[in-house]
Amino acid sequence: MVKNILYLLVIIMVVSACKTPQRDCNSFKTGEFSYEELIDGELVTTRFTRNDTLEVAYFNDKVDSSSVRWINDCEWIVKKINPKSMSEQKAVHMKILFTEGDLYTFEYSLVGKNIKQRGTAKKLN
Known part of the structure; x- marks a missing residue:
């Protein structure tokens, strides 16, 4: 009997410790966002707005527009509308991994690449 109770307590503790990350992607499909990253040792910020079909990014006094094609609520493909180089012509696959408050953690890669x-990113509005 005591052994069964101990097993039950262990199972309850394991299940309660395994918290599933939140993934409320619909809250992050549209709006204004910011994203910070280190480039050459300097922390830089990109601000962007996104709706169902368009994403406009503001970085270093430059504006870039990209088309947005949603695969599902948490994944989309971004492709520059007016690419200036061969590398800018490549589409990027974006995927929200989890959300928390006004933040979402995402993963991205060039379409067809495994890297x-x-x-x-933080939602600003």
Whole structure:
């Protein structure tokens, strides 16, 4: 009897400790966001707005527009509308991994490539 109670307590503790990360992607499909990253040892910020079909990014006094094609509520493809180089012509696959408050952690890679990077964006409005 005591053994059964101990097993039950262990199972309850394991299940309660395994908290599933929140993933409320719909709250982050549209709006204004910011994203910070280190480039050459300097922390830089990109601000961007996104709706169902368009993403406009503001970085270093430059504005870039990209088309947005949603795969599902948590994944989308971004492709520059007016690429200035061959590398800018490549589409990027974006995926929200989890959300918390006004932040979402995402993973991105060039379409068809296995090298993935991660970042965190903050919703501003």
